[in-house]
Amino acid sequence: MVARPDKLVIAISSRALFNLSDSHKVFEEQGLQAFSHYQVERENDALEKGDAFPLVEKFLKINQMLAGEPRVEVILLSRNSADTGLRVFNSIEHYGLDITRAAFCNGESPYRYIGPFGCNLFLSADGVDVRQALEQGVAAATLVAGGSREHRDDVLRFAFDGDAVLFSDEAEQVYKREGLAAFTKAERASAQSPLGGGPFKGFLEALQRLQAEFGLDACPIRTALVTARSAPAHERVIRTLRAWDIRVDESVFLGGLPKGEFLRAFGADVFFDDQPSHCASAAEHVATGHVPHGIVNIEA
Incomplete structure (x- = not known):
């Protein structure tokens, strides 16, 4: 793993950051081609926020509180292709999230990029990817879908x-x-x-x-x-x-x-x-x- 002592880096999957349940259901029931068509057809429709969205939003705000170079970064790691992932990047822009680095792996697991990006934490909806990240020595967790959240402040x-x-x-x-x-x-x-x-x-x-x-x-x-x-x-x-x-x-x-x-x-x-x-x-x-x-x- 490439150490980045100057920065704390969180890697997150697109399904953890955004609610992709509808499109994932299309993928599971109709296959990759139908999924790709579904995403491209809706690429200008902003995705709903996922379970990890409030966490990422707060995390990125830390850079606004410190002078100098950004001290935190969020990397997007996705099994989407770059073509279908355009909807994800459009949604990132829609919500004003400062996320500029990503790896789109077209169906393959993106865990192998965790090390080169110097990530300290990996959050995903895919348990297999999480286990592989843990084997690399990176803190990783599978996000569990749950109920509503209360976020009372910016801490x-x-x-x-x-x-x-x-x-x-x-x-x-x-x-x-x-x-x-x-x-x-x-x-x-x-x-x-x-x-x-x-x-x-x-x-x-x-x-x-x-x-x-x-x-x-x-x-x-x-x-x-x-x-x-x-x-x-x-x-x-x-x-x-x-x-x-x-x-x-x-x-x-x-x-x-x-x-x-x-x-x-x-x-x-x-x-x-x-x-x-x-x-x-x-x-x-x-x-x-x-x-x-x-x-x-x-x-x-």
């Missing part, structure tokens, strides 16, 4: 699950194999030993570097750890973040309670979790990304 709020997302799944493996009592005992015994990093550790580090360019009272980004852990398993998490020299703005230890209402209270623009059942529940309240990583997804 960009990222919420993360802990195990198998920010952290490795080593503790979750103990829980799956031996149960809650063994998990709690093991975490108490290992409280002083930092957990390994998960697929979103690097993205959180990049977010923190960007946050550091703002004063605490003026930062347009907030982060939260929202985990099913509770005391005493909280200590290892806190010490791990301390060892990594990473700060999260809010930490919520739920002890198994459903996460949805807490994510709504935080005002998350997106929440990342490895467990499909947690994602389905959270998606009723906030935009949610499934991270197909760790033992839960190996067994799935």
Whole structure:
């Protein structure tokens, strides 16, 4: 992967940015030729906003708050051809989004361009592409369709699950194999030993570097750890973040309670979790990304 320390880059698929459900249905039911005709015929009709649109809009506004070269960028990665993708670019222009770089792959997976573009995060509606991105070492998630969203201000709020997302799944493996009592005992015994990093550790580090360019009272980004852990398993998490020299703005230890209402209270623009059942529940309240990583997804 090509590092771009000067910039935080999010790659997003066209189906995550815009609502392409109608045209995707045409593709699935009638094939590629019908899909192409459908898109070209409507290329001047702006697409409806997709699940990730509010997140992207807030993200791009950060450049307006900092002097000098843009510090964030959104790259469009699409399975469309450039010809059918013209509707997507016309919609980007319609909404005034500052997105200028893209890869249209004409039916092939675009994940192979994530590295050359130096992307820190990939959001897609295609789970296969997301898994391939994770294998490249890039934070990636499949957006789960859900209910309506409330966006109360311009602050960009990222919420993360802990195990198998920010952290490795080593503790979750103990829980799956031996149960809650063994998990709690093991975490108490290992409280002083930092957990390994998960697929979103690097993205959180990049977010923190960007946050550091703002004063605490003026930062347009907030982060939260929202985990099913509770005391005493909280200590290892806190010490791990301390060892990594990473700060999260809010930490919520739920002890198994459903996460949805807490994510709504935080005002998350997106929440990342490895467990499909947690994602389905959270998606009723906030935009949610499934991270197909760790033992839960190996067994799935």
